[in-house]
Amino acid sequence: MGCVYALIAAGLSLIFGLMEVVNFAHGEFLMLAMYVAFFAWALARLDPLVSLPLAALALAALGWATYHGLIRRVLGGPMLAQIFATFGLAVFLRSGAQFLWGVDFRTIKEPLLSGRLSVGGVFVGLPQLAASVLALGAFLGLYLFLSRSETGLALQATAQDRQAAALMGIDTDRMFALGWAIGSACVGVAGGLLAMFFYIFPEVGGAFALLAYVTVALGGFGNVPATLAAGVIVGLTEVVAGLVITPAMKYAVVFLLYLAVVLWRPQGLFGRF
Amino acid sequence: MAGVILEARGLDVLLGDYQVLWDARLAVDEGEMVALLGPNGAGKSTLLNTVSGLLRPRAGAITFRGEPIAGLPAHRIVARGLAHVLERRRLFPYLTVEQNVRLGAYAPAARSGREAQLARVKALFPILEERAGQPARTLSGGEQQMVAIARGLMAHPRLLMIDEPFLGLAPRVVTQLVEAIRRINREGVTIVFIEQNVELALSLATRGYVLESGRVVLEGRSAELLRSPEVRRIFLGG
Ligand SMILES: Nc1ncnc2c1ncn2[C@@H]1O[C@H](COP(=O)(O)OP(=O)(O)OP(=O)(O)O)[C@@H](O)[C@H]1O
Ligand SMILES: [Mg+2]
DSSP states (O other): HHHHHHHHHHHHHHHHEEEEOOTTTTTHHHHHHHHHHHHHHHHHHOOOTTHHHHHHHHHHHHHHHIIHHHHHHHHHOHHHHHHHHHHHHHHHHHHHHHHHHHSSOOEEEEEESSSSSEEEEEEEHHHHHHHOOOOOOHHHHHHHHHHHHHHHHHHHHHHHOOHHHHTTTTHHHHHHHHHHHHHHHHHHHHHHHHHTTTTTTTTTHHHHEEEEEEEEHHOOOOOHHHHHHHHHHHHHHHHHHHHHGGGGGGGHHHHHHHHHHHHOOOOOTOOOO | OOOOOEEEEEEEETTTTTTEEEEEEEEETOOOOEEEETTTSHHHHHHHHHHSSSSSOOOOEEEEEEEEOOTTTTHHHHHTTTEEOOOOOOOTSSSSSSHHHHHTTTTTTHHHHHHHHHHOOOOHHHHHHTTSSBBBGGOOHHHHHHHHHHHTTTTOOEEEEETTTTTTOOOHHHHHHOOOOOOOOTTTOOEEEEOHHHHHHHHHHEEEEEEEETTEEEEEEEHHHHHHHHHHHHHOOO
């Protein structure tokens, strides 16, 4: 699960690192991605694994549209306007989902992958395992894109110094839109993967978003590789706490870890301040 | 005399509600080396930032190679051959030296000639080869300035504007940079630079502009400015 958390958090971290805007609707984006997977299954009998590219594309389009329709208008404005913009979007998306699709929990039945696998005496669900592997793959893909490709470097340059980037001939406005598209595509993939085995309902994003904020803060804001490490730490802590203490306490332990790290290293474990 | 490469007239520029430039002007001929002088806060950086498109003028006109560029976004202006090296170098701190320099040729027009230009700037600044894989923030001030100028040159500019290239550097490094800038100019790149030290600026430049409180108060050939009592008054308080 750590890898899925990391992927959700990477999307958040990418957008924040690029323009210092926290997307408070990140959890709702995840929820929408899960509904994309659900309706692809319910209407066209497409397994979440098959509709994964669709979820990624749909969310990329949503991220792009959010930047152009909303974020761009409040960019020069006060911090509070930016917070309310994405927070308002979150509320809007959640109530919209409730209105359109009701508050019922939905699940995707007869998934392509099911059953469990015994790894050294510990049972791991096959869908969960596939989700982890694919999330890790997506994460590595993102990392390679950012660190190797021309466009990825331009994104990094824009994040590090927007004016200097513009003077290199980089269209920073385009980079911002692209950052929103890629960051949202990350939750698109994560949502599609989660839909294989998780309940789908309008409020589903909340818990995952909270974990994503913790993961990003643990890794250090705007540092994508560190987010993977932090995501794995959060995922492992959750599992170990669930096994050793009690499942009900696992998030408490995660947040305790978060508080400890933030007190000890406010910039995050691998922060660059 | 060659033609005019850059001409800015009547520039009024505001930062927020505060007017920084009043009717500022700047004209540069092809092949020239022009110094921008003036005390702290005179508006020198603001003038260059307006020319390169980082700021929009409230009023005034800017033409580069005969075409109007005022109001164009910065990434379009650099693509036309006008590069700007910002005050305090402003390298991408977490990217390597090589990545920084390569990004200088991001604009499509410069990208095709990137490898040849890279070889040229490496010949000019051997440090680029030695420190290629190092994150830019780990370099010394002088080394960073060389990388910043090299990065600007990667855009294949006809005009290179450099904001305070010698600020805070040791005399030996200043000499090295002066040599490099002379060479860049000799190889056909027109140069505008900002420097607060009058002697240094006017020994390097052929002409100079003096700004004071957001207005151009003097312009002329270096030798004339050096003799001018007005320059003495502004810079030596005499
Ligand atoms: N972001 C800003 N908002 C408001 N005023 C600013 C801002 N940046 C600079 N100024 C003011 O604008 C004026 C001109 O600044 P500018 O940086 O162009 O001067 P400069 O001649 O380059 O000075 P220096 O030699 O210190 O670099 C100064 O009075 C400065 O205080
Ligand atoms: Mg300045």
